[in-house]
Amino acid sequence: MRPQLASLLLLCACCVFAGPAWAAGEIVIKFSHVVAPDTPKGKAATYFKSLAEARTGGRVKVLVYPNSQLYKDKEELEALQLGAVQMLAPSLAKFGPLGLREFQAFDLPYLFDNLQQLHKVTQGPVGQQLLTKLEPRGIKGLAFWDNGFKSFTSNFPIHSPANLKGKKIRIQSSMVLAESMRAVNAVPQAMAFSEVGEALRAGVVDGTETDISNLYTSKAYLSQKHLTLTEHGYLGYAVIVNKAFWDDLPRDIRRTLETAMQEATRYEHQVALQAKDEALAKLRASGAIRITVPSAAERATFKRAMVPVHARLAGLIGKDVVQAIYKETGFKPN
Ligand code: LMR
Numbered sequence: 001m002r003p004q005l006a007s008l009l010l011l012c013a014c015c016v017f018a019g020p021a022w023a024a025g026e027i028v029i030k031f032s033h034v035v036a037p038d039t040p041k042g043k044a045a046t047y048f049k050s051l052a053e054a055r056t057g058g059r060v061k062v063l064v065y066p067n068s069q070l071y072k073d074k075e076e077l078e079a080l081q082l083g084a085v086q087m088l089a090p091s092l093a094k095f096g097p098l099g100l101r102e103f104q105a106f107d108l109p110y111l112f113d114n115l116q117q118l119h120k121v122t123q124g125p126v127g128q129q130l131l132t133k134l135e136p137r138g139i140k141g142l143a144f145w146d147n148g149f150k151s152f153t154s155n156f157p158i159h160s161p162a163n164l165k166g167k168k169i170r171i172q173s174s175m176v177l178a179e180s181m182r183a184v185n186a187v188p189q190a191m192a193f194s195e196v197g198e199a200l201r202a203g204v205v206d207g208t209e210t211d212i213s214n215l216y217t218s219k220a221y222l223s224q225k226h227l228t229l230t231e232h233g234y235l236g237y238a239v240i241v242n243k244a245f246w247d248d249l250p251r252d253i254r255r256t257l258e259t260a261m262q263e264a265t266r267y268e269h270q271v272a273l274q275a276k277d278e279a280l281a282k283l284r285a286s287g288a289i290r291i292t293v294p295s296a297a298e299r300a301t302f303k304r305a306m307v308p309v310h311a312r313l314a315g316l317i318g319k320d321v322v323q324a325i326y327k328e329t330g331f332k333p334n
Contacts, residue, residue, distance in 0.1 A: 027060045027253065029241075031087040032076050034068045034193045036217035040147055040275045041089050041237055042066050044268035051260035056253055062087075068194035073173070081138050086245050089145055089237040093174040098137050102130055102321045107176035108313070109183075109232050109306035111331060115146055115273065118234060120328040130321070131238065140243040142258070143265040146272035147211045149231035153224040153289070154207035159298050161185050161305045167206040170196050176313055177209070180233065183306045196220055211235045216279035221289045228292045230302050239265075 029052070031045050042064075049062035071079050073094055079085045095103035105111070112118040121127055122144035131141030152158050154167070161184035171177040173190040181188035189205050193214075199205045200223035208220065209232070215221050239261065246254065283289055294302070314322045325331070 026058075027056075027249065029060060029062045029087050030065065030070070030085040031062055031089075032065045032070045032079065032085045033089055034073060034076070035066065035214055037064075037066045039213045039217050040268055040272040041145060042217075043271050044145060044264050045089065047267050048260055048264035051263055052257055055256050055260055060253060060257065068192070072192040072194050074192065080240065080242050083242050083245060085242075087239070087241050089239045091147070091172060091235055091237055093172040093177060093235075095134075095238070096174055098134075098139075100133055100137070101175075101316060102133060102318045103238070104174050104176045104313075105317045105321050105325055106234055106236060107172075107174050107180070108310050108317075108322070109180045110303050111310075111325065112234050112329060115148070115269075117329045118146070118236070119269075121325050122236070124328060126321070126324045126328055134238075134240060135243060138243050139240050140246045141238050141240050142261050143239040145237040145239055145265060145268045147213065147235040147237065148272060148276045150209045150211050150233045150235050151227060151229045151231055152207055152209055153215060153221065153227050155225045156206075157226055157292070158228040158230075159294070160301050164207075168204070170199060170205045170208045175316065176309065177233070179309045179313055180306050181209075183309050184302065193218075197223070200224060209233065211276070212279040212283070213275040216282055221283055221286070224289055226292065227283065227289050228294060230294060230299070232302055232306060 031049070033041055033045060036042055037046065045064045045066070049064055052060050052062050065085075070076070070085065073090065074097060076085065076088050077090060077094065077098060080088050092103045092106040127144055134141045152164075152169070156163060156167075158164065164181075165185040167186050168189045169181050169186040171181060171188045171190055172193075178188040178190065189199075191199060191205075196205075196208060197218055197220045200208065200220055207224065208215075210220065212227075215227070221227070249257070280291065284291060310322065
């Protein structure tokens, strides 16, 4: 057994023998995430903390751990299931390893044209049904948070999929993202978010597909010469808690936290809407990376190459979910 897993198990056993988290008085929620505090996710985690602590009169304490301080992508999900942390907001791409492939529908290229379309899914019945699929894994889904759309970074200009031939592009660990990279001739390299900056610096990968706020706040742009605004896919999150912990909370506290989460979610969506433009302005001002907006024809070439991934992987993701999303957004594959 890996040492990290062994210590998690020990911690979990201690939690069980100690009884419910709140029995001793103060309720502590450890909220772990992998990005910077000044991203939409980071800001909303801090906002949730302030609401939760103020509204419960200090009965709840929320400890936010950004930047993979506690755990990397995969470990944080294990830690949540074992009760070592209580709250996370992993990207939807990262639920695949739990056997929840439906969440990877959100990784399908060019699925959403804008965040309004996306919200029809995440804030409606399809999104709610997806969250219930977490429960058999000991996880309760509380909300969907946004980031935005992903684009390519590289050290070479990108105008068409031909420019990506044989190039190693970092992706999150998702079969849909891997297939999407292969569709544009690239070689997908899955790695944890915390490793991306170093991998780019060391030349282990040639580029990334990333949202703009993470690109700026992680400083990964300092190792890349080009940002090509293909906006070919969506990056967003599910805010999740350890289900046993949540169900054990006194009812009044749980209700207060649910309301705080709804408000934090509205705030997060607003922040995410502005984050791309703010980060783009800072990237431009830095002069460190050249930003290119593809022409309509270039964009069409990328779309033509990547959209066939929908048909290739719909069966593996779950045709029902993919069709339900198409129905909400009016997506047409052609
Ligand atoms: C990534 O791994 O690129 C993102 O999921 C990081 C994040 O949480 O925004």
